[in-house]
Amino acid sequence: MKVLMKGNEALAEGAVRGGAYLFAGYPMTPQSEIMEYLSVRMPELGRIFRQTESETASIFTVYGARQAGMRTFTSSSGVGMSLMQEGISGMCAKSIPGVFANVQRCGPGLGFALEGQGDYLRDTRGGGNGDYRVLILAPNSVQEMMDFAYESFELAEKWKNPVEILSEGKIGQMVEPVELPEFKETKRVVDGMDGVPKKILLDHDDPEFGLKIAKKIEAMAEEEQRWESYLTEDAETIFTAYGIPSRTARGAVDKLRAEGERVGLLRVISAWPFPVKGFAQLPDTVKRILTIESCVTPQMAEDVLITAKKVMHLRDAEVYSLCSGPVAAKVGEIMQKYYQIKEDPQKEAISIIPNKAEPFNRAEL
Amino acid sequence: MAELLIDKELCKACGYCIHFCPKEALSFSEEMNQKSYTPVQVDKEKCIFCGTCYTVCPDTVFEIRA
Amino acid sequence: MAVQRKRPALLKDNSWCAGCGHGLFTRLLHESLEELGYDNNYICVDGVGCSSNYFAATTLGSAIESHHGKAPTIARGVKLARPETMVFTYQGDGDAYVIGLSETLNAAHFADPITTFVLNNNNYGMTGGQMSWTSLPGQVTTTSKAGRDPETTGMPLDPLKMAAQEERVAFAARAALNSPKNINLAKKYIKKALELQVKEEKYAIVEMLSPCPTDWNLTPVQAIRWIEEEAVKYYPLGVLKDTTEGGGA
Incomplete structure (x- = not known):
């Protein structure tokens, strides 16, 4: 049975069904419905919703929680995404499988707040400092907003690399009928280690660090083309x-x-x-x-x-x-x-x- | 019999222990350790095992066994 | 009267300068963790700066490296994922009080059950002794070569006071790592702050004035005197806030 949903809400619901346990975010047009929806939906399921003080704080809350083993995601748009780049770069360096959605605007600075595709070049080249790549899925319908968010957590965990949903204001704001997928099983801590992680967290002290990242990027480029x-x-x-x-x-x-x-x-x-x-x-x-x-x-x-x-x-x-x-x-x-x-x-x-x-x-x- | 143990290789010769030792039992030795510092040494006759050197040491050089 | 003293099990050779307060703090920290039974169940979120050397100073400790000033937000995430684990941040003054001022105050505002430790050495240690918002008026640093001028760079900032004003902060205190008495007091604060986290799920912040002989161009002994004579004028020691029973303040 299909239900009518707004793109942003479908993305949020897809992430919830895909196993997201924590959402941390900051309001910004045209993606604020994601956090509005989750502010009700997450507590309803006994999961965690956090409104943070900035996009930087959102991404670093995700960074910390995911490093400790919890499936987390965040979303933003425009300059909010710019603020997040530091954390995304950090997640790539530490092989943290975080998930985030960019509901794009268009144009530099504050840009045109309602729709557009302004961030393709930045996001596909990594976005932040250093050289790395983020797996990016670009939906073109409300159904795909849901499906891509749904599978993003497992995709990120498969590669130990962040995954981005590269959406845009128009898809976030439009309403279409969608098929809801089954809930995936999730719990507070899905991976990491038994008990507390021990000295696992400084990958770049490894002399092979650069080579490993390069190999991973090469393998992702080979296998994940869609x-x-x-x-x-x-x-x-x-x-x-x-x-x-x-x-x-x-x-x-x-x-x-x-x-x-x-x-x-x-x-x-x-x-x-x-x-x-x-x-x-x-x-x-x-x-x-x-x-x-x-x-x-x-x-x-x-x-x-x-x-x-x-x-x-x-x-x-x-x-x-x-x-x-x-x-x-x-x-x-x-x-x-x-x-x-x-x-x-x-x-x-x-x-x-x-x-x-x-x-x-x-x-x- | 109590004992003051000094791990000379950890010492960076900051001198806090010498400065605070109530019995003036500590001093720098002549020899260098692997880090090229002249580590602290103890005059066993004067030491009363009060633990002050342990408290002020930033490099956990000291241990006291009862 | 001989007192038994034992090096905390997880500590090993550290790479801080001679006379640095960081070594003192890590020892007090690990003593407290051992005494509370959490030395095998904690995650430290390192700040950026000299505190990032903490990772190399332990044998099996768990540390997450953060970005500049972001430690409290990362710690918030870690604690949400693992509420049973002791989670604290270990930052310097540049990290917690300047670039991460927003994060520090927001951590106090949210009051997630984490603990913040700030080593305040009145300058940017790791980068070579530049001026921090906590540098004293007239203090010579590599970016205030004629001494800090309050006319153009402001007076020393005291975010601990700001944090203490937040309603849900359970404990805020400032100690100094410059004498046996003050070091023992610092230990008391550290242990109390950690205890509040695991026993009452409360947020606490402890600042320690810490000697930085290398960047202050002083000998270690001169450095601890400088704290005694200069730093405490702007950063008075003691408990700013204590909501626990019998805590007063």
């Missing part, structure tokens, strides 16, 4: 996107197919590791790839460009970027861009001036 292909078999043009733009892009594919155009969609699900394998499976009929993002400057488009260089039969493909600003590109905008690049190939495909349609001026579009 993507979804749609009508790519004979496609000449591939749209690629994650999150909400992957839904409008799918709509554009349907419409363009109806007009006889050979287009397909490769939806990125694991923002890191980037699904290179998905691109490798594209047919050699592909002539151009258009990345569609709700941000101001091309972000995922950079990964697509790198990936096109890695995959032999895509080396000659043209790579384009459509950055729509905070609001996801509409089907019509994507179709317009498609005909534009098809009829008039450009040399500088990815440019810092994102979209000639002036993305911020919605009234004119």
Whole structure:
């Protein structure tokens, strides 16, 4: 039986069913419903909810509790996520399997508070100081908000590495019917050691530390790639996107197919590791790839460009970027861009001036 | 018979024990330990095993056995 | 009258400078842990600075390394996960009173059953003796070479007083590690603070004025005198708050 749920609440409920025992958070639009929901839900189940003094405190509460063996998570957005980077970097250094959700905004500083995809580049490169990677799952529906949160704890524990749900304001705020998964068994302390941990906590004193992290990153990159292909078999043009733009892009594919155009969609699900394998499976009929993002400057488009260089039969493909600003590109905008690049190939495909349609001026579009 | 044990290798010759010893039983020795400090030594005749040196030592150099 | 004295079992050779108060504190800490029967069931959350050397000074102790000033928040998480375990933070003044001022006061505000220990040596020890908010007026440090000027850098900050004002703080006290008498008093405070955590689930904070001969450019004996003569003027010793029976204050 399906129930109607808001994206943020679905994420919270998914985490609860996946075994989260503690949530620590700080209010911030557009993800505050997560903590509002959990402030009731966690005590109801005899688990712990904490409102902390800042995002920094949230992530470090998660850091401490998870290191002591408890399944914990936190969430934030925009500058709140920036504040958390120190703790996330620390969790990677100590192999702490924490879980956190970034319900993205768009733009620098306080940004555009309601929606967008502003943090792709920062988050996929780790986000904080040092070199490390965080496993990142990018949902595009309320159901996936729930499912990804549900499986995130076990995924994090499998790799002893933090996992991020890279969501966005729009998904957090929208309401869709969802199927609720079964509760997973959980208890206060799920792992760690019998009794108190002994001298386990300084991994970086190990001379092999750097090498171990590198090997883990390599193995995660090999095993955890996720993507979804749609009508790519004979496609000449591939749209690629994650999150909400992957839904409008799918709509554009349907419409363009109806007009006889050979287009397909490769939806990125694991923002890191980037699904290179998905691109490798594209047919050699592909002539151009258009990345569609709700941000101001091309972000995922950079990964697509790198990936096109890695995959032999895509080396000659043209790579384009459509950055729509905070609001996801509409089907019509994507179709317009498609005909534009098809009829008039450009040399500088990815440019810092994102979209000639002036993305911020919605009234004119 | 009580005994004051001194682990010379732990000593960093800060001198707190010498400063506070009520019987002036402690002094620096001439020899160096592995850390290149001249560790503390005790004049067994003067020591009354009061434990002051243990209390003020930051490096747990001293132990007293009853 | 011979008194028996034994080195706490978990302590080994430490890497602090000669005459450093950290060695004194760890010994008092471990004596207290042994006496309370918790030396095998505790987690220490280290601050960043000289207190991070604690980890190397024990053989089988359990320590979590924190980031700058964040120890109380990490300790909060650890305690939530393992309420049966003794959890305390071990920080310096730069860590707990400057970069982690918010965390320290919020820990006092939340009053989770953890314990905070602050070694106040009036400067940033590990980084080479820079000015801290606890440096005294006129104190020469590597970033206040003409002496700390209160006109531009303020007067010594006393977060212990702020923490003591928080309703749910059970015990707040300041000791000094500079004489047999004061060291014995510090031990009393440390043990009491830890006892409050495990017996009554209460938050306590203990600050200790600690000698830092290396960065003060003094001999160890001069350093303990400096605490006696200078530091206590701004940081008076004693119990600021004690909610336990017969505690007064």
